[in-house]
Amino acid sequence: MGAENPPPPALRPSLLRNWLSLSGLVIGTGSLFSFVLLFMLDTMAHYSNPYIGLLTYVIAPGFLIFGLFLTMVGAWRARRKLGVAAGILPKLVVDLARPEDRRRMAIFIACSILFLLLSAMGSYQTYHYTESVQFCGQACHTVMKPELVTYQHGSHARVACVECHIGPGAEWFVKAKISGTYQLYAVAFNKYPRPVPTPIKNLRPAQETCEQCHWPKKFVGSLDKTYNYFLGDETNTPFSVRLTMKVGGGDPTHGPVGGIHWHMNVGNKVQYVATDVARQKIPWVRVVDAQGVVTEYRTRNFTNTIDETAIRTVDCMDCHNRPAHVYQSPNDAVNLAMSLGKIDTNLKWIKTNAVYTLTRKYTNETQAVQSIATHLAGQYPDDPRVKPAIEAVQQIYRDNFFPEMNASWQKYPNNIGHKDWPGCFRCHDGNHKTADGRRSIKASDCNTCHTILAQGRGDELNFLSPGGQKFKHPGDAVDGACNDCHTGGL
Numbered sequence: 161m162g163a164e165n166p167p168p169p170a171l172r173p174s175l176l177r178n179w180l181s182l183s184g185l186v187i188g189t190g191s192l193f194s195f196v197l198l199f200m201l202d203t204m205a206h207y208s209n210p211y212i213g214l215l216t217y218v219i220a221p222g223f224l225i226f227g228l229f230l231t232m233v234g235a236w237r238a239r240r241k242l243g244v245a246a247g248i249l250p251k252l253v254v255d256l257a258r259p260e261d262r263r264r265m266a267i268f269i270a271c272s273i274l275f276l277l278l279s280a281m282g283s284y285q286t287y288h289y290t291e292s293v294q295f296c297g298q299a300c301h302t303v304m305k306p307e308l309v310t311y312q313h314g315s316h317a318r319v320a321c322v323e324c325h326i327g328p329g330a331e332w333f334v335k336a337k338i339s340g341t342y343q344l345y346a347v348a349f350n351k352y353p354r355p356v357p358t359p360i361k362n363l364r365p366a367q368e369t370c371e372q373c374h375w376p377k378k379f380v381g382s383l384d385k386t387y388n389y390f391l392g393d394e395t396n397t398p399f400s401v402r403l404t405m406k407v408g409g410g411d412p413t414h415g416p417v418g419g420i421h422w423h424m425n426v427g428n429k430v431q432y433v434a435t436d437v438a439r440q441k442i443p444w445v446r447v448v449d450a451q452g453v454v455t456e457y458r459t460r461n462f463t464n465t466i467d468e469t470a471i472r473t474v475d476c477m478d479c480h481n482r483p484a485h486v487y488q489s490p491n492d493a494v495n496l497a498m499s500l501g502k503i504d505t506n507l508k509w510i511k512t513n514a515v516y517t518l519t520r521k522y523t524n525e526t527q528a529v530q531s532i533a534t535h536l537a538g539q540y541p542d543d544p545r546v547k548p549a550i551e552a553v554q555q556i557y558r559d560n561f562f563p564e565m566n567a568s569w570q571k572y573p574n575n576i577g578h579k580d581w582p583g584c585f586r587c588h589d590g591n592h593k594t595a596d597g598r599r600s601i602k603a604s605d606c607n608t609c610h611t612i613l614a615q616g617r618g619d620e621l622n623f624l625s626p627g628g629q630k631f632k633h634p635g636d637a638v639d640g641a642c643n644d645c646h647t648g649g650l
């Protein structure tokens with residue numbers, strides 16, 4: 161009898177010795193390991209990454225649970241089988257004295273190490289991927305397409321999104337996590353606004369982003385800038401303005417404090433209150449200088465008492481609000497393409513026609529690109545010069561208009577100048593006065609911020625006036641704010 165009945169097992173047979181449970185254990189261990197690693201990377205990293213939270217707290221635990229689930233299912237199935245075959249599993253004995261067991265043990269250890277290494281590499285790579293421009297710009301393709309495309313054409317195309325949008329520090333770590341998770345949710349459930357609203361509420365202050373690379377101590381001096389235009393007449397008359405832009409500097413130890421970057425003077429503060437979300441209407445401004453002297457300016461009709469929490473201190477982003485994502489206006493883009501020769505300036509009325517096609521409303525890019533071609537081809541039948549012009553206008557459309565996201569120049573004010581948007585004239589419009597009415601923020605003088613060296617066309621541009629010329633507006637002399645008439649489509 162003893163020979164027929166195997167001895168009862170000393171230990172309970174392992175229910176885990178089946179493929180399902182073993183795979184489950186492998187997946188579980190791997191994800192636990194990834195979790196620990198991601199968690200460590202994320203806490204120690206220079207930048208807190210908003211999306212890594214998803215990996216660390218959702219995906220890795222998800223796999224862990226899945227692994228445990230598999231293990232359990234495997235064990236449950238093994239138990240049912242055992243019930244049938246009533247405990248005939250042999251005891252697991254590892255005897256390192258036996259060469260066979262030593263060999264198996266070595267293979268097991270080697271495989272485990274390899275596996276852990278691979279999951280470490282995997283996690284690390286994924287972590288880096290979520291920090292990459294590719295992830296930020298392409299993972300949620302439609303939503304970020306406008307920002308990605310405009311960024312790629314900007315002067316910061318080699319600065320990673322995270323360098324401006326997420327920075328070091330514990331407070332921002334949490335903020336970025338929350339907003340990152342919310343963004344993923346919004347994209348997954350199609351709840352995001354179109355266009356993405358601007359300004360960004362939880363953008364880090366400029367001191368912590370821009371000033372990693374550009375700091376107010378640098379004295380820029382003056383910049384020589386030339387703007388080339390073409391008028392909307394039959395011959396597309398050229399018109400240029402050459403300005404000396406008095407950018408200046410903000411730190412007395414590195415150059416005179418003055419010019420436009422005077423606002424960034426390390427010693428004083430310019431503060432303001434905006435009455436709209438886009439910060440386009442600024443009725444109240446206050447300057448606190450190095451000696452602590454406070455000067456307050458208000459527009460005439462603004463009598464509200466000031467809510468101290470609504471006050472914002474001017475930083476780089478109040479002027480350079482589009483350092484990376486410039487949506488060119490139809491007028492600027494066509495002027496540029498014409499001055500570069502991409503659109504033939506000898507085509508009659510081409511300025512007007514090109515700007516016209518770009519200011520129409522289209523439902524998607526394909527429709528827009530087709531309509532542009534049909535319209536322009538119709539205006540210049542049998543003229544071979546129109547083909548490159550059509551291509552140039554279509555390219556302008558692709559680079560600056562994103563109908564799916566409802567994004568274009570109209571939705572994103574650019575604060576750097578004053579032609580198409582209020583920009584500097586939000587404060588420098590001559591209407592911001594001190595209580596006694598004696599002083600106002602400098603405005604009326606067109607030479608405060610720049611001097612016009614030359615203007616006009618042809619030979620006129622060779623006569624430079626270092627002292628500055630009076631602006632000769634093309635056509636009739638004009639009154640009023642530039643952006644009353646100029647909206648980007650004119």
Ligand code: HEC
Nearest residue numbers: 296297307308311316319320321324356358359360481484
């Ligand atoms: C040089 C710094 C910089 C870089 C690099 C950068 N951004 Fe921005 N981004 C900004 C600033 C500044 C704003 C506007 C902030 C404001 O007005 O509040 C902005 C705005 C945005 C907005 C809000 C919508 C808008 O246009 O105002 C999104 C979305 C965005 N960026 C995504 C990205 C993505 C994706 C990348 C990488 C492909 C990127 N950014 C790279 C500085 C940067």
Ligand code: HEC
Nearest residue numbers: 315316319323324366369370371372373374476477480483
């Ligand atoms: C990681 C470094 C880095 C960061 C962060 C950065 N920049 Fe730049 N910035 C550059 C480089 C590089 C250039 C182009 C090279 C040059 O002009 O010397 C540039 C160019 C510029 C220019 C001149 C060109 C232009 O587009 O008019 C401005 C203005 C500017 N940056 C503003 C900003 C602002 C505002 C921020 C913060 C939102 C910022 N930068 C953040 C590196 C950076």
Ligand code: HEC
Nearest residue numbers: 366370374375376380405407420423424475476479480576
């Ligand atoms: C009051 C508005 C204003 C503020 C605030 C401001 N800038 Fe500027 N900045 C300008 C203007 C205007 C120019 C001229 C460039 C132009 O016309 O496009 C300029 C030019 C620049 C340039 C380009 C210089 C070049 O060689 O092309 C850089 C870089 C720059 N600013 C960085 C900064 C940084 C960084 C800050 C924050 C510390 C800052 N700016 C704050 C208005 C401002």
Ligand code: HEC
Nearest residue numbers: 418419420422432445479576583584587600601602608609
């Ligand atoms: C939030 C309001 C505000 C905005 C926006 C603003 N400024 Fe100013 N700016 C001031 C105040 C206030 C002063 C100091 C008052 C004065 O001396 O008239 C000043 C002074 C100046 C000065 C004279 C500096 C000196 O040497 O005394 C220049 C130049 C200037 N701003 C250019 C600009 C340009 C260019 C822009 C747009 C890119 C701009 N500002 C946007 C508020 C603003």
Ligand code: HEC
Nearest residue numbers: 387401576577578579584588603604605606608609610631
């Ligand atoms: C508060 C400072 C400031 C004052 C005052 C000012 N400008 Fe400007 N202006 C700027 C800045 C900054 C730019 C650069 C815009 C850019 O580079 O996109 C500019 C650009 C221009 C341009 C080129 C426009 C473009 O964007 O194509 C013209 C023309 C011009 N200014 C004319 C004038 C005239 C005329 C006056 C007087 C009514 C005036 N400016 C007063 C700051 C000022």
Ligand code: HEC
Nearest residue numbers: 389390391392393399579634638639640641642644645650
């Ligand atoms: C009363 C309306 C009006 C005002 C205000 C006005 N403009 Fe114009 N501007 C026009 C018209 C109309 C044209 C001619 C457009 C054309 O032929 O393409 C024009 C043409 C221009 C052009 C050349 C064409 C082009 O492609 O941009 C410049 C530069 C210009 N204006 C700058 C300014 C500046 C700077 C101010 C503010 C100081 C200003 N304008 C104020 C109506 C105005």
